[in-house]
Amino acid sequence: MSEADMRKPVVVLVRPQLGENIGKAARAMLNFGLTELRLVEPRDGWPNPSAGPAAAGADIVLERARVYASTAEAVADCAHVYATTVRKRGVTKPVVTPEEAAREMAGNVGRSAFLFGPERSGLETDDVALARAILTVPINPDFGSLNLAQAVILCAYEWSKHETLVQPTQEDLLPPAPQDELEGLIDHLDRLLEPKGYFLPESRAEATRRTLRGVLTKPGWNHLEVRTLRGVLSSLQREPKP
Amino acid sequence: MSEADMRKPVVVLVRPQLGENIGKAARAMLNFGLTELRLVEPRDGWPNPSAGPAAAGADIVLERARVYASTAEAVADCAHVYATTVRKRGVTKPVVTPEEAAREMAGNVGRSAFLFGPERSGLETDDVALARAILTVPINPDFGSLNLAQAVILCAYEWSKHETLVQPTQEDLLPPAPQDELEGLIDHLDRLLEPKGYFLPESRAEATRRTLRGVLTKPGWNHLEVRTLRGVLSSLQREPKP
Structure with a gap:
């Protein structure tokens, strides 16, 4: 044995x-x-x-x-x-x-x-x-x-x-994307929302931006997830497809 | 209950x-x-x-x-x-x-x-x-x-x-929104993206939806956060403000 x-x-x-x-x-x-x-x-x-x-x-x-x-x-x-x-x-x-x-x-x-x-x-x-x-x-x-x-x-x-039988491994779980990728996403969304008046009235703009940033920072999205969302935003900018 | x-x-x-x-x-x-x-x-x-x-x-x-x-x-x-x-x-x-x-x-x-x-x-x-x-x-x-x-x-x-050892949790931390609120958000985004051709080609549509769902399910956004994002989507639907 x-x-x-x-x-x-x-x-x-x-x-x-x-x-x-x-x-x-x-x-x-x-x-x-x-x-x-x-x-x-x-x-x-x-x-x-x-x-x-x-x-x-x-x-x-x-x-x-x-x-x-x-x-x-x-x-x-x-x-x-x-x-x-x-x-x-x-x-x-x-x-x-x-x-x-x-x-x-x-x-x-x-x-x-x-x-x-x-x-x-x-x-x-x-x-x-x-x-x-x-x-x-x-x-x-x-x-x-x-x-x-x-x-x-x-x-x-x-x-x-x-x-140490089997631990469920998570090698396929990616770390959160670097901060600059997240900033890129936030900026992108900001540029889309600005002309729609989303940040109005001006006196509330800063607080509104902070709230939105909080929501987008929370997930800890990884590189691929941020890329998916950038794709979503680019798509929303496009004219409708026939 | x-x-x-x-x-x-x-x-x-x-x-x-x-x-x-x-x-x-x-x-x-x-x-x-x-x-x-x-x-x-x-x-x-x-x-x-x-x-x-x-x-x-x-x-x-x-x-x-x-x-x-x-x-x-x-x-x-x-x-x-x-x-x-x-x-x-x-x-x-x-x-x-x-x-x-x-x-x-x-x-x-x-x-x-x-x-x-x-x-x-x-x-x-x-x-x-x-x-x-x-x-x-x-x-x-x-x-x-x-x-x-x-x-x-x-x-x-x-x-x-x-x-028997449940700790009272931080009261100021809101729980993730109930699943149906999250579904409402996902549906809303879906309706915006569909006419833009985001889900094309059709053969990839299901996988694309699943990927997007994964990204949006991850954060565990609370009720207020989901509401913020619904506001973002409604704003994106609007015509630009002069």
């Missing part, structure tokens, strides 16, 4: 019920680059024919999934175990958000794991006891209905932020 | 296909406190009997959902529109992550909206053109398979992080 893979947290599904949900969890994981799935006593055994279709192509995660007889065995090699729960039940462990857990994982030495409980009941006290921290997603107090795959995707998503 | 509700972004599903996915999106929203769903031309009409069961109790979101005939109408009252896309397609708008969009929304004055495209195809270029920014979830480059509800939940989740 590569060093990069060792830094990725393991996703442990404890006693998952539906194969479909295992598939959805795999899909959620792979979207954000997580590949190691561990299953503790899956209710319907493993492999499960319902998992594949729900994984929507994340087959590699399912193929590599390993089955364990207990939660303790599933996390035996993990140094940092986070137990996801909806409710806090008189536990005295630190409670963290997915964001905080991801930040900790990024700095951790040794393998990390996210533990997820069965669909309806969630993790049992003995499973939670294995964890170093409780991970709780802050949720609408009047409507908490996060399913297994949704919980997995939020954790995987937060983790991925600390990987 | 309460002030708190006004601060919440609107979720706009453009031409959604399956009722089930609309229900799942509603569930994802309500988990993180979002309640306003807008549907643009839902393929199978509205209401859709498949939506309710998939919403898992988020009925209030479905009951309040409103249907629009076009994306432009659905965001007409929104000052900050974020178009979610997977791929960048030669767009020159700013590209932000869900995290960055959420941070911006928390500081924004005026209503914000997340735009989501149809399940398979995603938003069309004309829908994206309405937006001030592109929202892209950084994802595994080898496996991008984020479904509609997953994209919605990540956006709603990020938004919810800022809910």
Whole structure:
């Protein structure tokens, strides 16, 4: 296993019920680059024919999934175990958000794991006891209905932020045009407006020019955008085309 | 509508296909406190009997959902529109992550909206053109398979992080004008340019309009600024003053 893979947290599904949900969890994981799935006593055994279709192509995660007889065995090699729960039940462990857990994982030495409980009941006290921290997603107090795959995707998503996976790049975003190009645009518009009486009365002319300049300075148009607008102004100066 | 509700972004599903996915999106929203769903031309009409069961109790979101005939109408009252896309397609708008969009929304004055495209195809270029920014979830480059509800939940989740820590923003900073005022400006300019032959040749007209729209959408001009520019255009239409 590569060093990069060792830094990725393991996703442990404890006693998952539906194969479909295992598939959805795999899909959620792979979207954000997580590949190691561990299953503790899956209710319907493993492999499960319902998992594949729900994984929507994340087959590699399912193929590599390993089955364990207990939660303790599933996390035996993990140094940092986070137990996801909806409710806090008189536990005295630190409670963290997915964001905080991801930040900790990024700095951790040794393998990390996210533990997820069965669909309806969630993790049992003995499973939670294995964890170093409780991970709780802050949720609408009047409507908490996060399913297994949704919980997995939020954790995987937060983790991925600390990987330099893919940043949406903006190399195609140009800087604002040099000031003289903007001045050229403002002058051009001024020359068009002057004969139309736009700046009248004369006593208001200065304030009107300032207002207009403010509007045109705000966008930070780039070179190409300024050129487009110069084209617009030149076009407005022309006689109508037949 | 309460002030708190006004601060919440609107979720706009453009031409959604399956009722089930609309229900799942509603569930994802309500988990993180979002309640306003807008549907643009839902393929199978509205209401859709498949939506309710998939919403898992988020009925209030479905009951309040409103249907629009076009994306432009659905965001007409929104000052900050974020178009979610997977791929960048030669767009020159700013590209932000869900995290960055959420941070911006928390500081924004005026209503914000997340735009989501149809399940398979995603938003069309004309829908994206309405937006001030592109929202892209950084994802595994080898496996991008984020479904509609997953994209919605990540956006709603990020938004919810800022809910409790919203800073009152500078009151003297006006929000961008609602989208319909901007549309009025664009239409006005279009009417001036058309007879001048600006959009010729006809084969280039659509691309030219899109470029111009991009330039005018970028600034996020407020109500007063749009009014100033309408005045400029009206003035340019006039005959010269002696």
